[in-house]
Amino acid sequence: MHVRxxxxxxxxxxxxxxGRIDVAASLYRFAPQPWVxxxxxxxxxxxxxxxxxxxxYQRLPLAADMARMTAAAAEAYGLPANAAIVPVPGxxxxxxxxxxxxxxxxxxxxxxxxxxHAAAWRDGGAEVHELNALPELxxxxxETLVVxxxxxxxxxxxxxxxxxxxxxxxxxxxxxLIVDEAFADVxxxxxxxxxPKLPAGTVVLRSLGKFFGLAGLRVGFVxxxxxxxxxxxxxxxxxxxxxxxxEIATAALRDTAWIAAARARLAADRKRLDDVLGRAxxxxxxxxxxxxxxEARDGVDVLDHFARAGILVRGFAAAPQRYRxxxxxxxxxxxxxxxxxxxxx
Amino acid sequence: MHVRxxxxxxxxxxxxxxGRIDVAASLYRFAPQPWVxxxxxxxxxxxxxxxxxxxxYQRLPLAADMARMTAAAAEAYGLPANAAIVPVPGxxxxxxxxxxxxxxxxxxxxxxxxxxHAAAWRDGGAEVHELNALPELxxxxxETLVVxxxxxxxxxxxxxxxxxxxxxxxxxxxxxLIVDEAFADVxxxxxxxxxPKLPAGTVVLRSLGKFFGLAGLRVGFVxxxxxxxxxxxxxxxxxxxxxxxxEIATAALRDTAWIAAARARLAADRKRLDDVLGRAxxxxxxxxxxxxxxEARDGVDVLDHFARAGILVRGFAAAPQRYRxxxxxxxxxxxxxxxxxxxxx
Numbered sequence: 001m002h003v004r005x006x007x008x009x010x011x012x013x014x015x016x017x018x019g020r021i022d023v024a025a026s027l028y029r030f031a032p033q034p035w036v037x038x039x040x041x042x043x044x045x046x047x048x049x050x051x052x053x054x055x056x057y058q059r060l061p062l063a064a065d066m067a068r069m070t071a072a073a074a075e076a077y078g079l080p081a082n083a084a085i086v087p088v089p090g091x092x093x094x095x096x097x098x099x100x101x102x103x104x105x106x107x108x109x110x111x112x113x114x115x116x117h118a119a120a121w122r123d124g125g126a127e128v129h130e131l132n133a134l135p136e137l138x139x140x141x142x143e144t145l146v147v148x149x150x151x152x153x154x155x156x157x158x159x160x161x162x163x164x165x166x167x168x169x170x171x172x173x174x175x176x177l178i179v180d181e182a183f184a185d186v187x188x189x190x191x192x193x194x195x196p197k198l199p200a201g202t203v204v205l206r207s208l209g210k211f212f213g214l215a216g217l218r219v220g221f222v223x224x225x226x227x228x229x230x231x232x233x234x235x236x237x238x239x240x241x242x243x244x245x246x247e248i249a250t251a252a253l254r255d256t257a258w259i260a261a262a263r264a265r266l267a268a269d270r271k272r273l274d275d276v277l278g279r280a281x282x283x284x285x286x287x288x289x290x291x292x293x294x295e296a297r298d299g300v301d302v303l304d305h306f307a308r309a310g311i312l313v314r315g316f317a318a319a320p321q322r323y324r325x326x327x328x329x330x331x332x333x334x335x336x337x338x339x340x341x342x343x344x345x
Numbered sequence: 346m347h348v349r350x351x352x353x354x355x356x357x358x359x360x361x362x363x364g365r366i367d368v369a370a371s372l373y374r375f376a377p378q379p380w381v382x383x384x385x386x387x388x389x390x391x392x393x394x395x396x397x398x399x400x401x402y403q404r405l406p407l408a409a410d411m412a413r414m415t416a417a418a419a420e421a422y423g424l425p426a427n428a429a430i431v432p433v434p435g436x437x438x439x440x441x442x443x444x445x446x447x448x449x450x451x452x453x454x455x456x457x458x459x460x461x462h463a464a465a466w467r468d469g470g471a472e473v474h475e476l477n478a479l480p481e482l483x484x485x486x487x488e489t490l491v492v493x494x495x496x497x498x499x500x501x502x503x504x505x506x507x508x509x510x511x512x513x514x515x516x517x518x519x520x521x522l523i524v525d526e527a528f529a530d531v532x533x534x535x536x537x538x539x540x541p542k543l544p545a546g547t548v549v550l551r552s553l554g555k556f557f558g559l560a561g562l563r564v565g566f567v568x569x570x571x572x573x574x575x576x577x578x579x580x581x582x583x584x585x586x587x588x589x590x591x592e593i594a595t596a597a598l599r600d601t602a603w604i605a606a607a608r609a610r611l612a613a614d615r616k617r618l619d620d621v622l623g624r625a626x627x628x629x630x631x632x633x634x635x636x637x638x639x640e641a642r643d644g645v646d647v648l649d650h651f652a653r654a655g656i657l658v659r660g661f662a663a664a665p666q667r668y669r670x671x672x673x674x675x676x677x678x679x680x681x682x683x684x685x686x687x688x689x690x
Binding site: 020021022023037046048049051055057058061062063064089090092093095096097100120123214215217234235236237240243245248 | 391582
């Protein structure tokens with residue numbers, strides 16, 4: 001028991017965020033190189049960024065460049081007639097700023113979910129209630145409700161019809177609804193953006209980070225009706241994303257052939273992931289086509305087992321037996337995963 | 346008079362912000378191509394960005410990458426012992442967010458200056474007093490004072506000794522001082538960051554946009570003591586700039602040879618600009634090594650004159666006879682400037 005407590009303590013940083021390859025490498029110095037990072041829900045095969053003119057580093061994006069990017073986003077995501085798209089330098093910043101825009105004293109968050117939402121509202125002085133389902137409409141103590149849909153890490157997805165009916169009723173009394181659709185690109189039918197009209201006070205977040213695999217680009221979008229959209233524009237100014245990011249995002253969002261092919265590949269890879277991990281005795285709990293959530297038998301520290309072999313997966317401090325696995329990038333990574341799985345049982 | 350009013354109205358958008366080449370091109374359809382953009386204070390010869398791995402688009406910057414970048418910034422700018430550097434996705438966003446972090450009802454701004462400061466505070470609900478010199482210390486109605494140093498567009502620079510003495514006294518009664526040092530790279534001796542200790546409540550802004558010529562990169566820094574720095578970190582999250590931007594900024598800030606050479610070149614080019622425009626009858630009013638502010642004789646619309654020749658300069662709605670000229674990027678641009686100057690008199 002002592003050894004396991006020790007491991008648990010040492011690896012605490014790996015159960016807070018994904019992607020901390022540098023921390024993993026310093027904890028597991030004898031792990032084989034290179035590390036295979038399965039600790040995020042990011043598409044490992046990103047939209048293929050072409051070589052771009054260095055002029056894009058120099059000049060500020062023009063208003064016309066921004067307009068082209070938001071038009072491409074509207075085309076790719078859909079856009080309710082009363083809503084506007086405001087680019088943000090990564091949806092994380094939008095999450096952090098939401099409590100400054102949509103002030104609320106009491107906030108409900110569908111949990112468990114991506115930790116930044118609760119952290120941002122608590123930093124903003126709000127009381128956060130973690131809920132395990134959509135609240136009853138009479139919960140008038142909650143001024144704002146945050147839903148990640150599809151959810152991370154369990155993939156829970158509220159069907160479009162259910163969420164839109166709820167959104168209409170919930171916001172009718174002036175309450176806010178925030179829907180983080182960071183993973184909706186693989187479930188476009190679930191997006192609130194398919195609505196002809198966004199209910200007043202609803203804010204939807206989208207991102208280029210996950211599905212397009214461009215997390216390093218820091219491009220996201222806040223979609224809201226006025227006056228919210230104007231407040232976001234005022235907060236972020238005329239050049240919220242870099243010229244380079246604007247150009248890349250526009251081309252990626254317009255690439256319907258790549259989008260269709262990526263959806264098909266991710267779905268196939270996710271099936272393969274379930275097969276591989278299922279054979280190793282891990283039970284599928286949920287996920288999306290970008291990641292799976294698995295449960296291990298009691299007594300097996302899956303994070304430690306894979307980290308010793310140079311494969312980083314995501315653990316959760318609050319759910320010690322659950323692990324999120326992203327998709328391997330290539331056949332070599334799949335092979336390493338399968339080999340390490342064979343020694344798990 | 347009628348024609349001049351007409352021109353004035355048509356070119357209004359060119360007297361609000363620099364860099365609006367697309368607007369200029371649509372207004373002056375018969376101007377020779379390519380446009381020479383002298384409407385910004387951005388170094389036209391940017392730090393030479395190498396070809397970078399597309400992996401930087403994919404992964405989030407690591408905490409260690411961010412730490413390397415802020416260490417490089419501390420080395421390049423200097424850093425008071427009690428202060429911390431928080432990266433921001435462009436200092437414009439910091440300017441917009443300042444009223445949310447440093448709440449104040451009444452704000453003083455040394456004017457005329459970059460318009461975003463006043464706009465952001467007014468958007469945040471503050472009463473803005475435009476001052477033409479540092480206020481007397483007994484001005485206790487002002488909770489916050491904003492100083493751009495060196496100033497844009499006139500280059501007014503408060504000497505280090507004067508500003509530090511003022512900063513100590515001003516902040517002693519709990520008032521805030523915000524110093525936007527976007528142009529301080531060409532006047533490093535004027536920076537507040539040379540202080541061993543930053544006075545409590547002082548916030549300094551720096552940026553990669555102007556001197557390094559990387560405006561399209563959207564990298565800036567907020568420098569503040571705790572608890573302010575922690576508030577900024579909380580607002581912006583763990584990945585405030587892209588992986589690519591982080592890598593480029595780190596290398597640029599460490600390139601002391603380029604920095605020294607760029608300072609020398611900019612100083613020489615600024616002298617040449619004064620000579621060229623002086624011969625054309627424009628009077629130097631001020632500036633920095635990145636731009637000059639010039640005054641024309643009454644009755645000459647300099648913006649219109651140069652725009653007809655495909656050269657965009659910056660006009661000011663509030664100062665019709667004043668024009669800001671940035672530096673031409675190459676000999677061809679200098680030649681075009683000189684030719685058009687010859688027809689100005």
